[in-house]
Every structure is written in structure tokens, then in C-alpha cells.
Amino acid sequence: MHGLILKTLQVFLQDTYGTEIWARIAAAADLTAPGFEAMLNYPEEVFFRVLDAAGAVLNKPREAILEDVGTYLVSHPNSEGLRRLLRFGGVDFIEFLHSLDDLPDRARLVVADLVLPDLELRDLAQNRFHLRITGQLPGFGFALVGLLQAMADDYGALALLDLQEAGRDGQVIEITIVEAAYAEGRDFELAAAPAGGQA
Amino acid sequence: MSCFPDRMLHQICPMHAVLTPTGHIRQAGPTLHKIAPTPLAGARFLEIFDVYRPRAVDSMAQLLQTEGRKLHLRLRGGIRTPLKGILVSDGQGGAVINLSFGIAVVDAVRDYALTSTDFAPTDLAVEMLYLVEAKSAAMDASRSLNTRLQGAMVAAEERAYTDTLTGLRNRRALDVALDRLCRAGQPFALMHIDLDFFKQVNDTMGHAAGDQVLRTAARIMAEETRKDDIAARVGGDEFVIVFDALTSRTRLRDLAARMIARIEEPVAHDDRSCRISASIGIAISESEQPDAAQMLETADIALYAAKRAGRARFRFFSPDMLETSDTPALPAARA
The missing domain is CATH 3.30.70.270 (Reverse transcriptase/Diguanylate cyclase domain)
Structure with missing residues (x-):
């Protein structure tokens, strides 16, 4: 499994619960090194060991932890870089949803050996979508629900998300946008550094 | 020769300028208006923009001769952002010039606070900005890994058991x-x-x-x-x-x-x-x-x-x- 995924889980746990809790989780998961390297690869079972240990230490279901990871990736200041990369996908939440088809390819452009499941968005009706996830990446569906929910907040949209199993290696996230411009949303400027001129 | 109304250019080429036979700007795209330090309408194109390659382009006649070639320009005033461009003659003495930021797009987006709507949806500018940021993040991660590996190497050398000069134990x-x-x-x-x-x-x-x-x-x-x-x-x-x-x-x-x-x-x-x-x-x-x-x-x-x-x-x-x-x-x- 790509180190980036394990590193994400690690920094989420560290930033959210503190280094002491992370140390307890790492010990419970029987990790040899104190942390993961984003640029290296690890056996997949390590991911499950860390996730199980986190569930036990935090007394929280694994699904909830994974969803929180997705939310963390968008909303925590330490992962601002990723939020920006996601915001490049569109000017509003619906355009962003349509950019998700390209997400695995965009990810590969950045990290060549990071293989994400295929994503396919289908319009069901006005403001209702099905996002189909096809591929094997443990926990990806739950993390994606958390990430999409946080992105909806980021754009100021009010959206309801529901994850369902669909077939052998597939899942579907049902997305209902209750209101596209529900709240103000967070700023996003194309330039990484804040600019002086008019927006 | 023109079969389409000029206003169609606004959406497709937000950085275009339509020039009269006298070399004055008759129409300019919204993004070009945004970055120009002075009003564009009616201004002489070559007074706002400096064409520095090909050399010696000082008149409309010389400008028309560059048709089809890649132009290197920069704004004469303000931030003097470098631009790339191409001119197409309208066959009646006037011309259309389309401009782009080229590699300077990263700076331009910051300098002029541009947003995605300032670029045509077919323009790869936003994808390029995405790649620049993503590449920087990946490079940072890679550099920090290298730094840690170097530290580990030094530590491993210190833990080594061999005297490097003689090959005996240390x-x-x-x-x-x-x-x-x-x-x-x-x-x-x-x-x-x-x-x-x-x-x-x-x-x-x-x-x-x-x-x-x-x-x-x-x-x-x-x-x-x-x-x-x-x-x-x-x-x-x-x-x-x-x-x-x-x-x-x-x-x-x-x-x-x-x-x-x-x-x-x-x-x-x-x-x-x-x-x-x-x-x-x-x-x-x-x-x-x-x-x-x-x-x-x-x-x-x-x-x-x-x-x-x-x-x-x-x-x-x-x-x-x-x-x-x-x-x-x-x-x-x-x-």
C-alpha cells in the first residue's frame, strides 16, 4: 500500500488526537518505526493494524475514523495544500463533483504510483447524483464521504451523502444537494499566495 | 473575411485584441482588460504592448508582417508581465491578436488575482497551476524523505563496525x-x-x-x-x-x-x-x-x-x- 495513505492516517491521528495517543496507537499496532514515509510502500495489512488499533484506543468504529480522515484532508490547516488541489477541480460544488471523474488521473499526475479507485459521476435528477466507486482500496469509500462532505462545506453548499455497497468491488455514494449556495464557503484564490488586486 | 461576430471572441479568447488598420484596439477580451494598466479601448496596441521578438516591430505594417509567427510581448506599464501571442490579419488591414501568459501564468495569477473564470475552459492554465502546486508538494515530501534518509545514513555509519582505513574492526x-x-x-x-x-x-x-x-x-x-x-x-x-x-x-x-x-x-x-x-x-x-x-x-x-x-x-x-x-x-x- 502506498505510504501516502498510511502517512495520511498517521498525521490525521496525530493532528486530531495528539502525539501521545498516536504513540499508543502505534504501539498497539506493533509498528517498528515511529511513523510512515509518504514516499515508500508498506504491506496492506499494516493499514488494517493501525486502523484496528486506532478504533480500540479511541473507542470509535473504523468507518467513523475513516470518514474523519476525509474531513481532515479538506478542513485541517495542515492539509491546506490538498484542499487547494481539490478546489482546482471547479468553481462550485457541482462542477467539483463533475471533476471527480478525473481525480484518479490527477492524483497519478502528482504521485505516479498512487492508484485510486475509478470514480464515475452520474446525474440522477436536478441536484441528485450517484458517485460510483470501482476498485480495491480499503476504506476509500468512507474517507471519500468525509472528504465530499467537507468540500460541500468548503464551497458553501448543503449536501446529503449516503454510502451504499454496490456489487463485489464497488460502492455508490448517493449525493443530494439541498442548496448549492447555503453558506458563504471558504475563500479560494488560484494563486497560492494572497494577491493584492481585486478578486 | 470575418464570418463570425467579433463578440464571440470574448468567451473563447478572453485575452484577445481586435485591431483597426491604424493599429488601434477596437475590442479586447475581459482578461486583457483586467491586466492592462491603462484603458485599452481606442489605445494604440503598440503603445500598451512592447513586442520584443521578433525585433523591430514598431508599426501596424510591421505587426501585420508577423502573421502566423509566435510573438513575445510584454506590457509597457505596470508589472510588465511577459506574454505570448499570435496575430491573424482580417484581410482588410486590421487584425486579431490572441495572447497568453505562457510559463508566466503562475506569477500572473498572483499579480492580477485571476480566477478560473478569467481563463477559457479550454485553456490549460488552471491545470498548469494545479500541477505546479502538486509538484511542489511532492518535491517537498521527497526532499524531506531524502533529508531523513541522509540522517539515517550518517547514523548508520556511526553504528558501523568497521574502521574504513584499515578494514579492521573499530x-x-x-x-x-x-x-x-x-x-x-x-x-x-x-x-x-x-x-x-x-x-x-x-x-x-x-x-x-x-x-x-x-x-x-x-x-x-x-x-x-x-x-x-x-x-x-x-x-x-x-x-x-x-x-x-x-x-x-x-x-x-x-x-x-x-x-x-x-x-x-x-x-x-x-x-x-x-x-x-x-x-x-x-x-x-x-x-x-x-x-x-x-x-x-x-x-x-x-x-x-x-x-x-x-x-x-x-x-x-x-x-x-x-x-x-x-x-x-x-x-x-x-x-
Whole structure:
């Protein structure tokens, strides 16, 4: 499994619960090194060991932890870089949803050996979508629900998300946008550094 | 010639300018308006933009001659952002020029606070910004990994067990091996060897000669020891040899004498010969539970006695050395 995924889980746990809790989780998961390297690869079972240990230490279901990871990736200041990369996908939440088809390819452009499941968005009706996830990446569906929910907040949209199993290696996230411009949303400027001129 | 209304250009080419036959701007795209330091409508194109490649484009006639070629321009006022462009003549003396930021897009987006709507959806500018940021993040991660790996390499080198100059074991390896022997309670002998006259060789013939002498001495020690013995270089010209399960004074005497004799053989270096010798102090483990530090110390005392006795000789440790360590009173033990 790509180190980036394990590193994400690690920094989420560290930033959210503190280094002491992370140390307890790492010990419970029987990790040899104190942390993961984003640029290296690890056996997949390590991911499950860390996730199980986190569930036990935090007394929280694994699904909830994974969803929180997705939310963390968008909303925590330490992962601002990723939020920006996601915001490049569109000017509003619906355009962003349509950019998700390209997400695995965009990810590969950045990290060549990071293989994400295929994503396919289908319009069901006005403001209702099905996002189909096809591929094997443990926990990806739950993390994606958390990430999409946080992105909806980021754009100021009010959206309801529901994850369902669909077939052998597939899942579907049902997305209902209750209101596209529900709240103000967070700023996003194309330039990484804040600019002086008019927006 | 124009079959489409000019206003269609606003959406497809937000950085275009439509020029009259006199070289004045009749229409400009919204993004071009946004970055221009002065109003564009009715202004002379070449007064707002400086075409610096191809050279010598100072009039509308010269501008029209660049048709189809890649133009390098920059704004004359404001931030002087460099631009790329292409001109197409309208066949009636006027022309359309389309501009782009090229590689300067990263700076331009920041300088003019541009948003995605300032670019045509077909423009790859936003994808390029995405890649620039993503690449920076990936490079940062890669650089931080490299830094940590370099730190780990330095740490690993410090933990290494080999003396890189001579190929013998180093001080760390010796400590580990001594600890193991002492804990096992196995009898062993320890020689502390110090090269005599090494400093003179180093000072008068240079470090290269000194290194060669060290390597030669090390090779002799490696040859005179068995597989389970430990020969280590523990200082500049100091060595320690641990003889596993060997406590016979006769054999140790033979070994020490032979090593000194061999080390005294001249070493050729650049047509000159280097002559050194060695002093050796020998300690033999006595108790069931020998102490590593004490073994090293007693060998050191014996070495000191050998030095005091005139160098180029060996001494076994004896308890009376503790009282008379200041005087070279011990009988020579050289074979």
C-alpha cells in the first residue's frame, strides 16, 4: 500500500488526537518505526493494524475514523495544500463533483504510483447524483464521504451523502444537494499566495 | 473575411485584441482588460504592448508582417508581465491578436488575482497551476524523505563496525565483542598495541605514507589472528586484539614477538622506506567474570610499561606494575 495513505492516517491521528495517543496507537499496532514515509510502500495489512488499533484506543468504529480522515484532508490547516488541489477541480460544488471523474488521473499526475479507485459521476435528477466507486482500496469509500462532505462545506453548499455497497468491488455514494449556495464557503484564490488586486 | 461576430471572441479568447488598420484596439477580451494598466479601448496596441521578438516591430505594417509567427510581448506599464501571442490579419488591414501568459501564468495569477473564470475552459492554465502546486508538494515530501534518509545514513555509519582505513574492526565493534566475551565468562587475552615512531613517519613523509604504514600493520595483525579473534583499530595508531579462548603465555609471547618483528620490516613508499615498530601490553583474563573495562585498563598499563622499557617490546600485565608504573624497573620480556 502506498505510504501516502498510511502517512495520511498517521498525521490525521496525530493532528486530531495528539502525539501521545498516536504513540499508543502505534504501539498497539506493533509498528517498528515511529511513523510512515509518504514516499515508500508498506504491506496492506499494516493499514488494517493501525486502523484496528486506532478504533480500540479511541473507542470509535473504523468507518467513523475513516470518514474523519476525509474531513481532515479538506478542513485541517495542515492539509491546506490538498484542499487547494481539490478546489482546482471547479468553481462550485457541482462542477467539483463533475471533476471527480478525473481525480484518479490527477492524483497519478502528482504521485505516479498512487492508484485510486475509478470514480464515475452520474446525474440522477436536478441536484441528485450517484458517485460510483470501482476498485480495491480499503476504506476509500468512507474517507471519500468525509472528504465530499467537507468540500460541500468548503464551497458553501448543503449536501446529503449516503454510502451504499454496490456489487463485489464497488460502492455508490448517493449525493443530494439541498442548496448549492447555503453558506458563504471558504475563500479560494488560484494563486497560492494572497494577491493584492481585486478578486 | 470575418464570418463570425467579433463578440464571440470574448468567451473563447478572453485575452484577445481586435485591431483597426491604424493599429488601434477596437475590442479586447475581459482578461486583457483586467491586466492592462491603462484603458485599452481606442489605445494604440503598440503603445500598451512592447513586442520584443521578433525585433523591430514598431508599426501596424510591421505587426501585420508577423502573421502566423509566435510573438513575445510584454506590457509597457505596470508589472510588465511577459506574454505570448499570435496575430491573424482580417484581410482588410486590421487584425486579431490572441495572447497568453505562457510559463508566466503562475506569477500572473498572483499579480492580477485571476480566477478560473478569467481563463477559457479550454485553456490549460488552471491545470498548469494545479500541477505546479502538486509538484511542489511532492518535491517537498521527497526532499524531506531524502533529508531523513541522509540522517539515517550518517547514523548508520556511526553504528558501523568497521574502521574504513584499515578494514579492521573499530572501537564500537570491539566494545560489543568484549562485552559478549565477558558475559559468556570465556577466558581470553587482550593485546593493546601502539605503533612506535608512527608520528615521525606521518610528520616527515606525509599522511599517505602514514596511512600505508597503518594498513600494513593492520594487515599483519589480521594475518596473525584467527577467525574468532577481534583485531580493532581504536585510535590513530592504537590497536587492540582480543584472542578468544587463548590464555597461553607462551603462545601470546610468540605472537607478540612475531608481530613486532613483522611490523619492523620497512614499508616502501614512493622510493623511500618507512620504518616503525610497535609496543604491546598484554592482559589475560583471570576471573570467571572478567570486566571489559578492567581488561582494557590492565593491557594499557602493560603497554605503558613496554613503552617505558624502551619501546619495540611487549609486556604482560603484572600486579606490581600498579605500584611501580612510573619506573621502567621491570625486566625486559622481549623474546
